[in-house]
Amino acid sequence: MSNVLIVAEHGAGAIRKATLHALAAGQEIARRTGGQVHAALLGKGLGPLAADLAAYGVEVHVADAPVLERPLAEAFAPVLADLAKAIGATHVGAAATAFGKDVLPRVAARLEAGMATEVLGFGGDGANVTFRRPMWAGNVLAEVEIATAVKVFTVRTTEFAPAQRAAAPGAVHAVAVSIDPAALRTRHAGFREVKSERPELTEARVVVAGGRGTKGDFAPIEALADALGAAVGASRAAVDAGWVPNDWQVGQTGKVVAPELYVAAGISGAIQHLAGMKGSKVIVAVNKDPDAPIFQFADYGLVADLFQALPALTAKVKAEK
Numbered sequence: 001m002s003n004v005l006i007v008a009e010h011g012a013g014a015i016r017k018a019t020l021h022a023l024a025a026g027q028e029i030a031r032r033t034g035g036q037v038h039a040a041l042l043g044k045g046l047g048p049l050a051a052d053l054a055a056y057g058v059e060v061h062v063a064d065a066p067v068l069e070r071p072l073a074e075a076f077a078p079v080l081a082d083l084a085k086a087i088g089a090t091h092v093g094a095a096a097t098a099f100g101k102d103v104l105p106r107v108a109a110r111l112e113a114g115m116a117t118e119v120l121g122f123g124g125d126g127a128n129v130t131f132r133r134p135m136w137a138g139n140v141l142a143e144v145e146i147a148t149a150v151k152v153f154t155v156r157t158t159e160f161a162p163a164q165r166a167a168a169p170g171a172v173h174a175v176a177v178s179i180d181p182a183a184l185r186t187r188h189a190g191f192r193e194v195k196s197e198r199p200e201l202t203e204a205r206v207v208v209a210g211g212r213g214t215k216g217d218f219a220p221i222e223a224l225a226d227a228l229g230a231a232v233g234a235s236r237a238a239v240d241a242g243w244v245p246n247d248w249q250v251g252q253t254g255k256v257v258a259p260e261l262y263v264a265a266g267i268s269g270a271i272q273h274l275a276g277m278k279g280s281k282v283i284v285a286v287n288k289d290p291d292a293p294i295f296q297f298a299d300y301g302l303v304a305d306l307f308q309a310l311p312a313l314t315a316k317v318k319a320e321k
Ligand SMILES: Cc1cc2nc3c(=O)[nH]c(=O)nc-3n(C[C@H](O)[C@H](O)[C@H](O)COP(=O)(O)OP(=O)(O)OC[C@H]3O[C@@H](n4cnc5c(N)ncnc54)[C@H](O)[C@@H]3O)c2cc1C
Pocket: 210, 211, 212, 213, 214, 234, 235, 236, 237, 238, 249, 250, 251, 252, 253, 254, 255, 265, 266, 267, 268, 269, 270, 271, 272, 273, 276, 286, 287, 288, 289, 292, 304, 305, 306, 307
């Protein structure tokens, strides 16, 4: 038996899009191993979410209990590890989101499994499926083999097209939960959601990002973003200066994005920034220094002052609408 267990993520009453990318990764492993894809859905009051997930043709295991209301890794990990054992999972994975990065290492520890993080693709087949992952800010791509019987992984959602609904839904199974809430050493203290009219950075089709060249004035960046219906991103220099919130940061220590269009204005193109956006389909750079490294990666480069070029672009976009 060589089953793949994908840990689903949900929020605001819906399965998160990241999970569909992780399911697609799971399906690719299953094709290589000849196994089946299962999904784990944990939470409280999950209602129709199990059926939503089963629509992708995977067997869904639902653990619905008050102790799982919040995604506490300490409570989720034992449920997932026991489930992985029960279904004979050889591969356990999730999207490399904040949730996946938090929960999966604990699952790996419980299963005494090796783990590959931020996986971009797979190689090999049977028991020898390998994991391709970035190292050194994406400058090296490693092909990793995991020697333990069970292999745990997280995937970069930008590298896998989302799973498609199947003709026939998978079965749904209930999982018994026997966690004593009083025994947990972590507790959920609160959750403050960032509310924005703009699309989520990692899911946006277009991203307009600003860097130190904005000198803290993101108005031209935001105006172009809003004209294009885009998300706003930033370099770490802009975030570290306190000009913009840190959930806007794109790069090695920020978010990884791969939109159809990425506009980088006043960003030099340091490798740590490129690590987060070089998978974008079309890259447009606006920088007043013709030697800025970003121009080596840009499909379209504009040597210009962003405070002149961006308002002109914004006006043009609005005029075309
Ligand atoms: C471990 C580590 C992790 C890191 N992680 C990240 C990360 O996740 N994301 C990230 O972005 N960085 C990261 N960095 C930092 C990275 O090395 C760079 O310092 C940072 O990306 C630089 O940001 P910048 O391009 O905005 O600033 P700068 O490099 O200072 O570039 C500013 C650019 O703006 C241009 N400019 C100035 N004025 C104008 C104008 N009026 N119009 C047009 N252009 C103008 C300049 O010509 C210049 O090219 C990391 C560094 C380390 C060591």
